[in-house]
Structures are given as structure tokens and as C-alpha cells.
Amino acid sequence: MYKINSKHLIFFIFSVTAISARTYASIFIGVNGRDTWISALVATFLLLGFIFLIMFISLKTKTLTLEKVFYNTYPKLLGNIFLFLFCVGLFLTSLEAATVESSAIHTTIFIETPIWYCLAFFIIPAAYVASKNFRTITIVVIVTITIIFVSNLFLMALLYQYKNFQYLLPILFNGLSKENIFATLMLLGSFSSIAIIFPFLRYVRDKENLIKNSLLGTFIICILVTFVFVLLIGTFGPLRASNIYYPEFYQAQRLDIEDFLEFGDFFFLLRTVCNLFLKYVLSLTGIITLLRNKIKRKKVFITIYTIIIAVLSYFIGSSQFVMFNLLRPLQFILLVVFFVIPLITYVIYFFKYKRMKM
Numbered sequence: 190m191y192k193i194n195s196k197h198l199i200f201f202i203f204s205v206t207a208i209s210a211r212t213y214a215s216i217f218i219g220v221n222g223r224d225t226w227i228s229a230l231v232a233t234f235l236l237l238g239f240i241f242l243i244m245f246i247s248l249k250t251k252t253l254t255l256e257k258v259f260y261n262t263y264p265k266l267l268g269n270i271f272l273f274l275f276c277v278g279l280f281l282t283s284l285e286a287a288t289v290e291s292s293a294i295h296t297t298i299f300i301e302t303p304i305w306y307c308l309a310f311f312i313i314p315a316a317y318v319a320s321k322n323f324r325t326i327t328i329v330v331i332v333t334i335t336i337i338f339v340s341n342l343f344l345m346a347l348l349y350q351y352k353n354f355q356y357l358l359p360i361l362f363n364g365l366s367k368e369n370i371f372a373t374l375m376l377l378g379s380f381s382s383i384a385i386i387f388p389f390l391r392y393v394r395d396k397e398n399l400i401k402n403s404l405l406g407t408f409i410i411c412i413l414v415t416f417v418f419v420l421l422i423g424t425f426g427p428l429r430a431s432n433i434y435y436p437e438f439y440q441a442q443r444l445d446i447e448d449f450l451e452f453g454d455f456f457f458l459l460r461t462v463c464n465l466f467l468k469y470v471l472s473l474t475g476i477i478t479l480l481r482n483k484i485k486r487k488k489v490f491i492t493i494y495t496i497i498i499a500v501l502s503y504f505i506g507s508s509q510f511v512m513f514n515l516l517r518p519l520q521f522i523l524l525v526v527f528f529v530i531p532l533i534t535y536v537i538y539f540f541k542y543k544r545m546k547m
Contacts, residue, residue: 191324192394198386199406200334204467205282205385206407207414210376211437212289212461214421216517217379219431221372223357226418228372233411235373236380239532240407243387244400246539253390256479262538271530275384276476278526282382283472284505285519287312287498290465292506297438298454304506308499315466316495319473320488323392326474333463341413344441344456345420351443352423375517378524380411382468384531388475434509 210217210229218225247253252261255275259268291307299307318329361369393399421430421440430436441453473494477484484490505512 191322191327191392193323193327193389193392195393195395195398195402197327197331198389198393198399199402199409200331201386201389201471202383202403202406203334203338203410204330204464205471206380206383207410208460208464208468209285209289209382210379210414211417212293212435212465213513213516214418215431215433215436216513217372217376218418218422218427218436220375221368222427222431223422224361224369225372225376225427226357226415226422227361228369229376229411229415229418231373232376232380233408233415235377236383236411237404237407239381239528240383240403241400243531243535244403246535247390248396248399250539250542252538252542253393253396255387255390258534258538262534262541271534272479274526274530276479278523279385279472279475279479281519281522281526282385283469284498284501285516286465286469286472287315288502288506288512289516290462290469291502292509292512293435293438293461294458295506296509297435298458305499305503308502308506311462311466312469312495312499312502315469315473316491319470319477320491323389323474326470330467330471333467337460337463340456340459344444344453345416347444347446348420348424348440348453351440352420353426354423356423356426357419374524375520377528378520378522380414381523381527383407384527385468385471385475387531388478389471391478434513 214225217228221228247258252258256272259272259275262268263271287308290311291304294307295302295304318326390399417437421436424430424440424443425433425436433439435457438454438457441457444453444456473491476494477487477490505515
């Protein structure tokens with residue numbers, strides 16, 4: 190079995206945690222306005238606590254296999270149900286990745302290119318990568334995330350000049366409102382896609398650094414997204430930013446260097462396609478990993494899975510209104526499947542493990 194270093198896990202966290210919140214940031218800004226970055230900050234610390242607890246329990250119980258946690262915590266039937274729900278969550282994140290990518294590219298850059306064409310150039314290469322071994326997938330993740338991360342820092346530095354901090358004021362004008370809580374839960378649901386990495390914990394070699402590197406990766410990427418919200422609101426203002434489907438695309442279009450270079454579209458295209466590509470691949474690979482004893486023919490499963498995703502993504506992504514109306518409840522579904530259920534399960538498992546050791 191191929192093993193990875195816990196530092197590699199940082200790249201996996203970067204791949205799945207924050208790209209959704211960045212790509213369709215307007216649905217979060219539409220809820221909490223100028224204070225959305227505060228909701229992102231609160232969601233960040235809640236997620237850090239969640240990750241610490243999951244990793245701590247995994248190490249204390251010497252259980253890095255997600256299926257084993259479900260089966261040892263609940264009766265067999267209930268364990269299978271919760272494992273199935275987790276796989277449904279992985280399916281939904283891969284569906285989200287394919288739909289949002291094709292819709293974003295069709296809506297912003299290649300307007301005359303049909304949705305199905307964008308989908309074909311996304312899910313076919315993704316299916317090919319997912320069919321390879323885990324070592325190949327790890328290499329693809331590390332190389333791609335390195336390029337994306339460097340380009341992100343470069344773009345954010347160039348766009349900083351366009352911000353206006355007056356758009357962020359007054360902070361918490363209405364105090365702690367239901368909008369604050371609602372937006373925080375939505376962002377926590379989006380960030381909880383970090384649970385996509387749970388099936389891969391079994392491959393980690395240096396377990397002694399697992400907590401440190403997991404928290405480091407989570408903190409960096411979530412703080413980066415918080416700063417992205419600050420830049421978006423500071424660039425457009427809360428009202429305008431909430432009424433744009435993909436605000437980072439239009440923010441990148443403002444990039445202009447001495448009336449000579451205008452290449453912000455390239456950064457948006459690079460980040461959106463590549464990062465959602467990785468999220469799709471890791472979601473699919475996660476399902477294959479969890480159901481490896483039930484999937485007899487991997488390539489046949491990937492083919493059927495790809496066809497189902499293609500059909501659903503085409504119909505959902507063909508209408509922006511339908512897609513964005515589905516993205517809002519999706520955050521709460523992910524909150525339950527990737528955050529609430531694993532949190533409760535791991536806590537119960539920890540106490541059962543301690544009782545057995547007494």
C-alpha cells in the first residue's frame with residue numbers, strides 16, 4: 190500500500206476545503222453582507238476544533254479507517270447507513286464540482302461554448318486520473334496545488350490596490366443577528382468538505398505529525414478564504430458582490446498593469462478548473478476507497494459514475510437559477526453529512542473505546 194507523508198495531507202486539504210466558498214462567494218455575501226468575512230473567520234475556528242478532535246480521536250484509538258469507526262460505533266445496519274450517507278456526501282461534492290466548473294466557464298469566459306462541451310473536458314480527464322493508483326493521484330494533487338497556490342498569492346497581491354475598506358464598515362452594525370449565524374453555518378458546511386480527506390487518513394505514514402499538519406493546512410486555507418471575502422467586499426461592496434454569480438471572475442478582470450497587461454481571466458480559469466478538478470477526483474477516489482470491497486470492477490464503476498454525473502450536471506448547470514438555488518441547501522446537507530455525523534460518531538467511538546480499555 191502506498192503511503193503518504195502527513196505534509197502531503199496539507200495539499201489534499203487545500204484541494205477540497207475552500208474552492209466552493211470562493212467560486213460562488215455571492216451566496217454567502219448575500220446572507221450576511223459586509224460581515225461575511227467575520228462568519229468565515231468564526232467558521233474557520235469551528236473547523237479547526239473539529240479537525241483537532243477528529244485527528245486526536247483517530248490517533249488515540251489508533252483508528253485511521255473511517256469505515257471501522259462507523260462499524261465499531263453503531264450496529265451493523267446503522268453503520269452501513271451512515272457510511273452510505275458519507276458516500277452520498279462525496280457524490281454530491283463531485284456533482285457540485287462538475288456542475289459549478291462547467292457553469293462558471295460557460296457563464297464567464299466561453300459563453301458560446303455549450304455546457305456539455307465544458308463537462309466533457311472536465312469529467313473525462315478526471316475519470317482518467319481517478320482510475321490511476323493513489324500515488325499518481327497524490328502527485329497530480331501536489332503539483333497542481335503548488336501552481337494554484339503560488340498564482341493565488343500573486344493575484345491577491347496585484348488586486349489589493351483595488352480594495353476600499355470603507356465597504357467593510359460598520360462592522361457588526363446589527364450586532365449578532367440570525368444572518369450572522371446562518372452565514373456561519375453555511376460557510377461551515379462549505380468548509381466541511383475537508384471531510385473528503387478522511388478516507389485517505391489510512392495512507393498517512395508519520396502519524397505523530399498528523400494533528401499539527403492537518404491544523405496547519407486547515408488554518409492557512411480558511412484564513413486565505415477569509416481574506417478573499419475581505420477583498421471581494423472591499424472591491425465591489427456587499428450589495429454588488431452579492432448580486433454577481435462568480436464575483437472573483439469580475440474582480441480578476443479589473444487587473445490592469447500600466448495599460449499593458451490584463452490577464453486576470455487566466456488566474457480565474459486556472460484556479461477554478463484545476464481546483465474543482467481535484468475536488469472531483471478526490472471525491473470519486475474517496476468513494477472507491479470506502480467501497481473498495483464492494484466495487485469489483487473499478488473502471489466500470491468509474492464509467493457509470495461519470496455518466497450519471499454528466500447527465501445530472503448538464504441539467505442542473507443549464508440554468509443558473511436552478512443551480513444557485515440548489516447550492517444554498519447543499520451547504521446544510523454537507524454540514525450534516527460531513528460535520529455533524531462524523532463529529533457525533535467519533536465522540537461516541539472515543540468513549541466506547543475508553544470504556545473497553547478500562
